[in-house]
Amino acid sequence: MKKMSVARKRTLRFLIILGALNLLALAKFGFGNHSTLSTTYGLVLGHEWIILHSVVVKSSTGSTFFALLGLLGCGLGFLFFKLNKTSLAGISIASISILFSFICWAATGKFIPLTGLLQGGLMLAVPLIFGSMSGLLCERSGVINIAIEGQLLAGAFASAVVASVTHKTMLGLIIAPIAGAAVSVLLATFAIKFGVDQVILGFVLNVLVYGLTDFLYKRLLIPYQSTWNQAPSFSQISIPILGKIPIIGPIFFDQTIIVYLMYAIVAAISYGLFRTKWGLRTRSVGEHPEAADSVGIDVNKLRFRNVVIAGLVAGLGGAYFTIGSVGSFGKEMTAGSGFIALAALIFGKWTPKGAILAALLFGFADNLQGTLSIIGVSVPSEFMLMVPYIATIIAVSGLIGRVRAPAADGVFYSRGESH
Amino acid sequence: MSLELRGVTKTFGSLVANDNINLKVDDGEIHAILGENGAGKSTLMNIVYGLVQPDSGEFLVDGNPVTIHQPADALAVGIGMVHQHFMLIPVFSVLENIILGHEQSTKIGSLESSAAREKILKLASEFGFHIDPDAIVENLSVGVQQRVEILKALMYDAKILILDEPTAVLTPQETDEFIEIMKKLRASGTAIIFISHKLREVKAVADKITVIRQGKVVAIADPKSTQEELASLMVGRPVNLTEKKTIHHDNAVVVKVSELNIADEVGRPLVSNINFEIHKGEILAIAGVQGNGQTELANAMVNLHKNVHGSILLDGQEIVGLSVNKSLHSGIAYVPESRELDGLIGKFSIAENLILDTHHEQPFAKGIFMSNKAVEEEAQKKVVEFDIRTQSIDAPVSSLSGGNKQKVVLARELSRPVRLVVACQPTRGLDVGAIEFVHKRILEEREAGRAVLLFSTELDEVMTLADRIAVMYKGEILSIVDASATREQIGLLMAGVKS
Numbered sequence: 001m002k003k004m005s006v007a008r009k010r011t012l013r014f015l016i017i018l019g020a021l022n023l024l025a026l027a028k029f030g031f032g033n034h035s036t037l038s039t040t041y042g043l044v045l046g047h048e049w050i051i052l053h054s055v056v057v058k059s060s061t062g063s064t065f066f067a068l069l070g071l072l073g074c075g076l077g078f079l080f081f082k083l084n085k086t087s088l089a090g091i092s093i094a095s096i097s098i099l100f101s102f103i104c105w106a107a108t109g110k111f112i113p114l115t116g117l118l119q120g121g122l123m124l125a126v127p128l129i130f131g132s133m134s135g136l137l138c139e140r141s142g143v144i145n146i147a148i149e150g151q152l153l154a155g156a157f158a159s160a161v162v163a164s165v166t167h168k169t170m171l172g173l174i175i176a177p178i179a180g181a182a183v184s185v186l187l188a189t190f191a192i193k194f195g196v197d198q199v200i201l202g203f204v205l206n207v208l209v210y211g212l213t214d215f216l217y218k219r220l221l222i223p224y225q226s227t228w229n230q231a232p233s234f235s236q237i238s239i240p241i242l243g244k245i246p247i248i249g250p251i252f253f254d255q256t257i258i259v260y261l262m263y264a265i266v267a268a269i270s271y272g273l274f275r276t277k278w279g280l281r282t283r284s285v286g287e288h289p290e291a292a293d294s295v296g297i298d299v300n301k302l303r304f305r306n307v308v309i310a311g312l313v314a315g316l317g318g319a320y321f322t323i324g325s326v327g328s329f330g331k332e333m334t335a336g337s338g339f340i341a342l343a344a345l346i347f348g349k350w351t352p353k354g355a356i357l358a359a360l361l362f363g364f365a366d367n368l369q370g371t372l373s374i375i376g377v378s379v380p381s382e383f384m385l386m387v388p389y390i391a392t393i394i395a396v397s398g399l400i401g402r403v404r405a406p407a408a409d410g411v412f413y414s415r416g417e418s419h
Numbered sequence: 420m421s422l423e424l425r426g427v428t429k430t431f432g433s434l435v436a437n438d439n440i441n442l443k444v445d446d447g448e449i450h451a452i453l454g455e456n457g458a459g460k461s462t463l464m465n466i467v468y469g470l471v472q473p474d475s476g477e478f479l480v481d482g483n484p485v486t487i488h489q490p491a492d493a494l495a496v497g498i499g500m501v502h503q504h505f506m507l508i509p510v511f512s513v514l515e516n517i518i519l520g521h522e523q524s525t526k527i528g529s530l531e532s533s534a535a536r537e538k539i540l541k542l543a544s545e546f547g548f549h550i551d552p553d554a555i556v557e558n559l560s561v562g563v564q565q566r567v568e569i570l571k572a573l574m575y576d577a578k579i580l581i582l583d584e585p586t587a588v589l590t591p592q593e594t595d596e597f598i599e600i601m602k603k604l605r606a607s608g609t610a611i612i613f614i615s616h617k618l619r620e621v622k623a624v625a626d627k628i629t630v631i632r633q634g635k636v637v638a639i640a641d642p643k644s645t646q647e648e649l650a651s652l653m654v655g656r657p658v659n660l661t662e663k664k665t666i667h668h669d670n671a672v673v674v675k676v677s678e679l680n681i682a683d684e685v686g687r688p689l690v691s692n693i694n695f696e697i698h699k700g701e702i703l704a705i706a707g708v709q710g711n712g713q714t715e716l717a718n719a720m721v722n723l724h725k726n727v728h729g730s731i732l733l734d735g736q737e738i739v740g741l742s743v744n745k746s747l748h749s750g751i752a753y754v755p756e757s758r759e760l761d762g763l764i765g766k767f768s769i770a771e772n773l774i775l776d777t778h779h780e781q782p783f784a785k786g787i788f789m790s791n792k793a794v795e796e797e798a799q800k801k802v803v804e805f806d807i808r809t810q811s812i813d814a815p816v817s818s819l820s821g822g823n824k825q826k827v828v829l830a831r832e833l834s835r836p837v838r839l840v841v842a843c844q845p846t847r848g849l850d851v852g853a854i855e856f857v858h859k860r861i862l863e864e865r866e867a868g869r870a871v872l873l874f875s876t877e878l879d880e881v882m883t884l885a886d887r888i889a890v891m892y893k894g895e896i897l898s899i900v901d902a903s904a905t906r907e908q909i910g911l912l913m914a915g916v917k918s
Contacts (some may be wrong), residue, residue, distance in 0.1 A: 009685070121656030169677060275529045276520040284508050284519050291506035294470070295520030295571075407509070 013085060014394075015077050018094040023288045027100050030064030037109035042116065043247060054111075062104035070097030086196015103368070110375045117362070117371050119251045125324070126259055127152055130317020131341025132348065132355040133269055134180075138187075139350060140273065141303045142286040144410040146202025147187050149338025150209035151311050154179040155318020157213045159330035161221070163231035163322070164224035166207035172231060173258070173316075181308050183209060188307040192300050195412035208330060215253035223381050225328075233327040234317025236256065258316065258324040266268070270352040282306055286406035290414040300411050314338075341393040350405060362388040402417055420481055420497055420578035421445050422467075427476030429462055436462040437473070438634040444579060451625035451642075453618075455653055455850035459634040460614045461503070464581050467612075469493045472818070480484060491520075499572025500581040505564055509557035514539065516556055518569050524530060535574070542573055546603055555805055562593040569600070579610045587848065588622055591878050592914065595911045596625050603669060615839045616653070616850055618646040618877065655853050671699045673870035674839050679729035681715045686726075688717045690894045693729070697839070697870035699713075702861070703899075704873040705884035708913055713874045714756060714895035717843045720872065721753045723745045733839060747776060750838035752864075754828055754845050756874070758821070762828040765817035769809055770798035772816045773831050800831040806856065822853025829860055840864050843874040858884060879915075 039062060041055045047176030070093065077090020099392035103112065138145035183205055190196040220230040234256040238244070243253040273279040279300055284292040289299045321333050333349040335419035340362055348354025429437040436459045440792060444450045454460045465471040465476070469487040478485050480496050487493050507516050514532055517539060523531040536552050542766040543550045548566045556564060558764055565585060572580055582601075586594045601611055601624050606670055615621050615756045619627060621642070622690070628640040630652045638652050674697040681690040690712040697703045703715055718724040722733065722743050731738050738746050745752060755761035763772050774783050782793040798812040805826045825845065833840075843860060846854040861884060866869055875881050881888055882902070889899040890912035897912050 277524050277528075277530060280515060280519060282520060285513070287510055288506070288508045289509055290504075291516075294468075294490050294500070294502065294506040296494060297488065297520055303837075331691065347692065404510075 011081060014091065014331065015074055015081065015087065015094075018077075018091065019071060019074040022067050022094060022101075023073060025070065025101040026064060026067035027417050030060055030067050033060040033063060033105055035059060035108050039109070039329035039397035040106055040111045042111060042113040053156055053164045057104070059104050059108040061111035063101045066097045066104060068129070070094045073097060083106045087378050093417045097281065100295040103372075106148075106372060107375065110414055112371070112375065116252060117246055117367060118247075120367040120371070121360065121364035122251055122259075123363070124264060124366045125359045126324070128263055128335045128341045128344050128363055129266065129356055130320065131314055131338050133265060133343040133352070134310040134314035134317070135342055135345040135357055136269065136273075136281075136350065136352060137313065139345065139409050140286045140406055141282050141306040142289060142406060142408040142411060142413070143188070143191055143303055144198040144202060145187065145248050145307070145310060146342065147183055147205040147209075147358045148314055148341050149334055149336065150202075151180040151314035152205040152321070152334045152338050152341075153209050153213055153332070153391050154183050155315035155413070156321040156333060157216070157318070157329055158321035160231045160313070160322035160327070161228055162307075163233075164228055164328070167232060169232050169234050169323050173234075176319035176323075177292070177315040180318060181311035183315075184311025187311075188304045190308070191412070192303050195414065198410045206338070211331075214331060219327065221329060229328045231323050231327040231329070233323045233325060256320075256324050258320045261316065264317075266352065266356060273352065282371050283406070285413075286408055289408050289411070293413075293415060296396050303413075333400045340388045343388045345404075347388075358391070361391070420657055422579050422610070422612075423482075424463075424467070424481040425477050427460075427463065427466060429466060429471065429473045435634045437466070437557060440476070440628055440631070440634075441637055442636070444610050444612055446610055447605055448626045449605050449613055449624055451613045451615060451621040451628045452631060453615060453628055453640070453649060453653055454620055454631035455616055455852065457514070457652075457823070457850070458631045460631055461583055464500065464583055464612065465495065465612060467498060468581060473679050474488045478722040481663045484696070494577075497576060497578040499575065499577025499579070500583065500584060501565065501572060501583065503584040503587060505568055507556045507564055509569060510555065512555055513550060513551050513559075513567050513570075514552040514568060517552075517574055521575060534647060537733055538574060539570060542570055545607075546600060559617055562589055562596070565589070566600070569604075571610075577609070578775070579612065580604065581612045581614070583614045584616075585613070586615065586617060591876070592912065593619065594644035596642070602828050614760070618649050621649070622646065622885040649852050658855060669815075673694050673699055673734060674872070675730075677730050677732075679716075679719065679727065679731065681712070681724055681728075682726040686750070686832055688894060690719070693896055695896065695899060697872060699870060700865055701886045702865050702871040702873055702884050704875060704881040704888045705891055706875065706878065706881045706888050706897075706909060706913060709876050711891045712782070713891055714843070716891070716895075717756065717872075717874050718723060720839075720841045745778075748835065750836060752834075752835065752837045752842075754825075754832055754834035754838045754840070754842040756843040756847075758824045758828055759817075763816045763824060764816050768813045769802070769807065769819070769827055771795050773798050773834075776831060776835065787870050797834075801827075801834070805830040805860075822849045822856070825849060825853060825857060829857065833860075834904050837864070837869055839870055840871045841874075844870065844876065845873070846875075846877065846880060854880075878909060882908070883908065 036058070038056045038058045038242040041057070043054060048140035073093030075090070077087035077094065080087045080090060080275045109360055131152055134148050134151060135145045155176035160177035162175040163169050186205055187201060191198045236254050243249045245253070273282065281292065281297050285297065285299045285302050290318050293299050316335070341359065344358035344362055345355045347358040348356070363414050366385070369383070369385060424440060425443040427437050427440045437741055440463060452460050452463070459884055462471060467487070468472045469489045469492050472488065478487055485496050487496070508519070511519070516536045518532055523534065525531045539550070539552050548570070550563065550566060550570070555565065558568070564572070569580070569736055586597060589597055598620065601613065604611060613625060624643045628642055628649070630638045630649070631653050632653060640649060640652060647658060679690065679696050680688060681691040682688050693716060695703060696883070705716065707713055715724055719727045722739070722741055727739055729739065733749055733751070736749065738749055741749065759765060764775070773793070774797060777783060778789065783790055783797070789831050795812065801807065802809065802812060807823050807826045807830065809823065816824060819827070840861070845857050845861065849857065861871060861873065873881070873884060886900050886910060887899055887901060888904060889896045890909060891897070892913065894914045901906065
């Protein structure tokens with residue numbers, strides 16, 4: 001009871017802060033913008049059935065609209081708060097509105113390729129989603145996975161090399177998950193069999209993969225680039241009908257095979273974790289391994305298997321960096337995506353849905369800073385890069401309801417030790 | 420179904436946990452296994468349930484030898500177990516907890532639980548449990564969680580049910596209900612192995628009693644034996660359970676609590692309108708079901724709680740609002756509810772734990788340095804005085820048994836000049852020998868003229884020690900009665916019935 005009331009107080013405080021920020025946006029971006037210039041939003045990427053024309057909106061009007069929408073979101077959140085329901089929807093609307101109100105203001109007199117912005121956001125979110133699914137599988141089974149970064153990088157490296165040597169992207173796609181799983185086997189062996197501290201272990205594995213790929217990159221991929229690092233990449237496949245829906249089509253259904261595989265994996269994990277025998281058992285070993293053992297579940301075998309599957313998922317995500325986009329491998333090209341994926345997992349409260357939404361938000365924020373600097377808006381790009389971390393701190397501090405990791409996350413299990 | 424164990428032996432290093440144990444449990448019998456903490460009861464039951472592998476020994480079910488290497492094997496032959504620490508997943512629903520490990524899937528791979536749900540409801544109504552299969556386990560009371568554990572075993576046709584210290588976590592009322600459940604189970608033909616060190620309960624329900632001491636079966640006792648006889652078998656020497664009370668008459672008031680109110684951080688009342696006095700050489704026991712404000716009141720006595728309003732006078736001096744350090748040094752000994760959590764620092768040595776409160780004072784501190792010699796001397800002295808059984812004073816306190824840990828807490832708290840002893844659940848989880856020691860020590864403090872404020876949910880303990888008994892219910896003291904009050908009177912007050 002006591003805890004609830006503290007959490008509720010925090011939610012209320014957060015709603016008030018959001019409301020104040022929206023009011024500020026209304027004053028500064030809406031009414032404070034005396035420029036009569038407009039912002040043009042591009043809505044077309046090229047393959048749709050109906051070619052929508054660019055939308056031109058006066059900047060101050062756009063800002064005002066979104067700030068008001070944000071206030072509405074706050075009101076909605078407060079209503080749900082009063083009804084003792086989750087105010088997450090209201091909070092989301094309010095937060096996103098502030099962002100859009102800001103974009104309208106920042107891009108006064110400029111052209112914003114809106115569809116491109118969203119599509120780019122998804123593209124940047126793809127490895128984050130793969131990574132967070134890997135983290136989800138591990139942590140729901142009770143193994144902390146800090147090595148997502150290493151798994152992604154291993155996948156990226158292996159797929160580029162194999163695809164270069166064999167000139168077959170498909171082989172690259174097959175080898176990537178195996179490389180990720182190899183990192184997982186190390187993680188699982190030391191964490192589950194020998195009880196090594198999982199945070200330290202994950203960190204060490206990242207350093208190992210960084211070192212190994214750096215070394216091979218320098219000694220092999222750079223000197224013999226034409227043989228080792230000139231991978232072909234997958235081309236986009238537009239799904240019939242779906243791919244031609246305006247706005248949504250080009251964003252979601254004109255992608256490479258890796259993205260379609262991601263949809264399938266996300267669906268399988270979301271369903272499997274909560275609707276199947278495997279999911280129930282996975283969650284049980286992540287929450288209370290002794291209890292799972294006492295009903296005849298082989299805790300460590302299940303954990304091992306799930307960690308390896310997680311490696312397969314993250315490894316496949318790594319392929320997206322190379323054969324899923326540019327083709328060739330670049331030094332340390334994952335650039336911290338694994339850590340942002342981990343942040344997405346935590347921000348998403350260890351649920352598949354939450355993690356995906358968080359990954360999309362982070363991807364969008366990342367892309368936004370790129371787009372803004374291209375069109376010449378002077379917002380320091382570092383500011384936008386902070387978004388994932390600030391969001392994670394907000395999530396962990398309990399501002400948007402209770403965040404609780406699986407109870408046995410990172411806890412070594414050995415039958416003898418608990419008795 | 421009957422179960423027989425022959426020659427079960429298990430050693431952990433040099434410790435013989437079970438030494439050639441023979442045990443026979445018959446169909447529809449409640450077979451109690453009585454022994455002190457550490458006697459080897461739990462190890463034996465973990466062996467039967469397949470969680471621990473024995474060095475030697477065999478199992479016979481209905482006369483046929485069986486092998487049990489893991490819990491699944493035990494379940495397969497019809498042995499179910501309710502563990503002392505529940506094997507329930509707090510964030511799962513009752514249904515999910517019960518089907519875990521026995522899940523049925525549909526053709527497309529999703530969980531199929533409607534048959535299980537029906538069976539749960541049927542079993543629950545048979546035994547008169549009110550259980551919602553969709554309730555989340557962490558929201559249920561401990562008593563109800565235990566019923567979920569029992570259902571879990573019954574769901575998969577356990578014919579022999581092992582109950583490991585099932586009443587340790589229950590309130591007196593829940594314990595009574597639990598004893599009724601055991602009787603119902605027996606009536607339905609289930610054999611029960613009931614592990615306990617609580618004599619009253621064992622006597623109330625057992626058909627046969629096997630007493631284990633230091634890993635050996637020392638006797639098969641008759642439930643009609645007296646509590647003293649059973650206790651002596653368990654401890655291995657004569658035990659005098661009911662302490663003699665010598666009556667003190669001294670009217671000087673040591674503690675006067677008036678109009679004390681405690682609120683939580685958002686201002687809701689936790690404890691309201693507390694008034695009592697304790698005289699020199701008097702034990703005032705605060706009885707009541709766990710969670711009725713006792714913890715908060717106890718914490719308030721040494722200013723460990725914020726939001727306390729009212730007055731606590733210790734020999735006429737106001738102590739509300741002092742720091743914890745000053746409260747302790749004004750003459751209060753404080754034995755907290757949880758030894759492991761609040762009373763001791765597990766990784767620190769026994770010697771270090773003994774001076775936690777006075778480490779900054781002479782002779783333990785000299786300027787900014789610690790005097791290890793003084794600390795050691797103090798520890799050697801206390802280990803003898805309080806009979807703390809340990810290999811070394813440098814051993815981490817977490818390596819001690821519960822009883823010895825409590826002795827360390829007592830030794831430290833009683834080393835300061837004391838006028839009031841606040842003891843919270845001082846014997847929770849202790850064995851008979853340690854309980855005897857703690858009770859003796861508390862009575863010695865009383866005889867030395869100190870006021871004692873005893874918080875206990877154990878009615879037996881309250882009745883044995885107290886001069887007066889205050890019963891707390893929903894944050895208030897319902898009534899303060901004399902020690903001559905009957906169990907029934909106090910039981911009613913504990914349930915909130917004010918006559």
